[in-house]
Amino acid sequence: MGFFPAQIGLQTVMALIVQKYGGTSVANPERIKKVAERVARFRAQGHQLVVVVSAMSGETDRLIKLAKEIQAQPDPRELDVMISTGEQVTIGMLAMALIERGIPAKSYTGSQVRILTDEAHTKARILEIDEQRMRADLDAGKVVVVAGFQGSTEEGDITTLGRGGSDTTGVALAAALKADECQIYTDVDGVYTTDPRIVPEARRLETITFEEMLEMASLGSKVLQIRSVEFAGKYKVKLRVLSSFEDKNDGTLITFEENTNMEQPIISGIAFNRDEAKLSLLGVPDRPGIAYGILAPVGQANVDVDMIIQNIGVDGSTDFSFTVHRNDYQKTLDLLNNTIKPETGAREVRGDNKICKVSLVGVGMRSHAGVASKMFKTLSEEGINIQMISTSEIKISVVIDEKYMELAVRALHKAFGLDSATPPAKG
Ligand code: ASP
Ligand code: MG
Numbered sequence: 001m002g003f004f005p006a007q008i009g010l011q012t013v014m015a016l017i018v019q020k021y022g023g024t025s026v027a028n029p030e031r032i033k034k035v036a037e038r039v040a041r042f043r044a045q046g047h048q049l050v051v052v053v054s055a056m057s058g059e060t061d062r063l064i065k066l067a068k069e070i071q072a073q074p075d076p077r078e079l080d081v082m083i084s085t086g087e088q089v090t091i092g093m094l095a096m097a098l099i100e101r102g103i104p105a106k107s108y109t110g111s112q113v114r115i116l117t118d119e120a121h122t123k124a125r126i127l128e129i130d131e132q133r134m135r136a137d138l139d140a141g142k143v144v145v146v147a148g149f150q151g152s153t154e155e156g157d158i159t160t161l162g163r164g165g166s167d168t169t170g171v172a173l174a175a176a177l178k179a180d181e182c183q184i185y186t187d188v189d190g191v192y193t194t195d196p197r198i199v200p201e202a203r204r205l206e207t208i209t210f211e212e213m214l215e216m217a218s219l220g221s222k223v224l225q226i227r228s229v230e231f232a233g234k235y236k237v238k239l240r241v242l243s244s245f246e247d248k249n250d251g252t253l254i255t256f257e258e259n260t261n262m263e264q265p266i267i268s269g270i271a272f273n274r275d276e277a278k279l280s281l282l283g284v285p286d287r288p289g290i291a292y293g294i295l296a297p298v299g300q301a302n303v304d305v306d307m308i309i310q311n312i313g314v315d316g317s318t319d320f321s322f323t324v325h326r327n328d329y330q331k332t333l334d335l336l337n338n339t340i341k342p343e344t345g346a347r348e349v350r351g352d353n354k355i356c357k358v359s360l361v362g363v364g365m366r367s368h369a370g371v372a373s374k375m376f377k378t379l380s381e382e383g384i385n386i387q388m389i390s391t392s393e394i395k396i397s398v399v400i401d402e403k404y405m406e407l408a409v410r411a412l413h414k415a416f417g418l419d420s421a422t423p424p425a426k427g
Contacts, residue, residue, distance in 0.1 A: 014046045015180040016138070020148065020170030023057030024187040025244035026090045029097075035185075035244065036097035039143055043103060050134060050144045050173055053094055054166040055086025060149075076121035080150075080160045084110070087147035087166070095145045105143040108133070110159075111152035115169070117159045124159035126151055126168070126231075129176035146173060164225035171228045175235035182232070182239050183251075184224060189243035190252035191216065191223055193418040194270040198406050201419035205268060207253045212268050215361045215395050220273030229254075266364035266371060267416040270409055274356045274402055276306060277329035278387065279336060280321040283347025286313030293344050294320055294336075301335055303328040307357075307390045307399065317347070321388065323399065329353045355387065356405040359397040360412065372396050378415040384408055 019039065026032050039049055054060075063083045067074040074082075091107035098105035114130035134144045148166025151159050161168050167184060174182035188196075189204060191213065196202040208216070210233045217226040223241055232239045232254065242251030284290055291310065298305060303324050311319045324332050329351065336349045365371050372389075375396055379386060384407065388399035400408055413419055 014048065016048045016050075016177060017042060018050045018052065018170055018174040018177065018179045018182045020052040020166055020182070020184045021054065021244055022166065022184075022186045023054040023059070025185050026053050026055075026094065027057045029093065031244075032090070032093050032097050035094060036101055036103070038185075038244070038247075039098060040101055040103055043143060048138045050138070050146060050177065050179070051094065052146050052148045052166055052170040052173060053087060053090040054148050055090055059086035059089075060163070077157060080121045080158050084147070084150040084158050084160055087149055091145045091147045095143075098143055098145070103143055104141060105145055106137050107145040107147075109147045110150035110169070111156065113146055115151035115172070117151035117153060117161070119153050119157070119159070121157075121159055123162040124151060124153075126161070126172045129172060131173075131176045134173075134177065162225070162227065164222075165227070167225040167228035168231055171231045171235075171237050171239065174237045174239075175231065180238065182237050184228075184239065184241045185244035186223065186241060187243070187245065188223065188241075189246065189249060190241050191221070191254075191269070193268070194272075194409055194413055195221070198272075199410050199413045199419075201413065203418065203420040204249070205252050206250075207255045208268055209363050210254055210256055211394060212361050212363055213254050215359070215392075216269055216271050219271030219357070219359045219361070219395075219397070220275065221269070221271045265362065265417065266368045267360050267362040267418065268364070269361050270358065270412055270416075270418070271361060272356060272358045272405055272409055274405065275326050276323045276355060276357055276399070277326045277332075277351065277353035278321060278323050278355050278399060279329075279332055279352075280319060280350040281336060281341065281344070281346045281348075282319045282350065283317045284320050285345050286316055286318040290318070290344060291320070294340055295322070297335060297340055298322075298324070298332060301331060303332050303335075307388050307397070309388050320346075323355070323357070323388070326353055354402045355399050356402045357397050357399050358405065358408050358412070359395055360416065361395050363394050365394050365396070374415065375412065378411050379408060382407055382411050 021035050067079050095105045095107040116128040117124035117126050137144050148169040149160050191205050191208050192202045194202045214229050217229050239254040240251050306323045308322045333351045341349050384400050384404045386398045390397050
């Protein structure tokens, strides 16, 4: 593999690399042996390695299901005790696979490392990492294997970091150890212009900026847990996403510098998600305090609001629409009907949970006008009605009817020149 900063000329300089392997990469003993093989290869090049693993794919789901058979709403502390075990199995297995190859290795759970978190069970945040034990092992020539997704509180209670949290463990360890690179090995070989299952012409990006990656992750592109991307941004961790099944390319590097050359495409990727629902309050009296009167109770009900639109008032009344996560749809609809409508004096409540959000993302937008109009033209040519629009410096999102999602993504991918000349062979 030639992508190392560490490879200067012919001389290989030792680098400290954190590698993280997801659930499909450690799904069975054979795959775990494959991981050990790759780790061995890097080690043979003289690099030091810390390897973070997820639970075998499906294991965390299985454990959550088991918990729910006991308690419909599992006690969060006890749930963490249970669901952190998946990773304890895979660290032991990987360490054994390495030892079996003659490579000194040692596994650690999150609390053994001392990954200190807050007390927010099932979605804890990392506060501090003690790198001393890992450092000592690395200096002694050992490969350090760490359980992803978990840590422990000041009191020693086991916590987990939220689904997909092993990515965050990987990045956090890389930050704490000041690693040269954090490599996230997964079942795709990088970050794509859009989901190749929807657009076969989607292309792998050689690089993507940190800002774009953050947008892509938050907009529903599930390659990396969003918290891990935030972490990487904060601590300037060099992050790379690659395939654990084929070594044919260098994946996607998440960069901090923007590519300033003229070749920089305007749009880097298209994200979409079906997780939202739209709610509207029609005929609301147009007066100060209305937006607050609507959104404060929604916030108090613990519902996060994404897009918000308010019309210009005519005849003293206005229409107010917003989107929420689809899981919160019914709850919010009830709240609007039973409380907010009578309190604000609105005429009517409407809801639609068959919508989706499609977004163009690209730092190139900053220096190019006309992206929005091209997007709207493309959608109108397909006869797709836009229900809501929101923009930021590097993103334009529209809400459309869910049934047009794939059509919209395909048309936009083509219109913005993202299609590859030849579709990649299906693997
Ligand atoms: N095993 C955990 C999950 O499935 C953490 C991870 O895989 O990143 O969410
Ligand atoms: Mg994952």
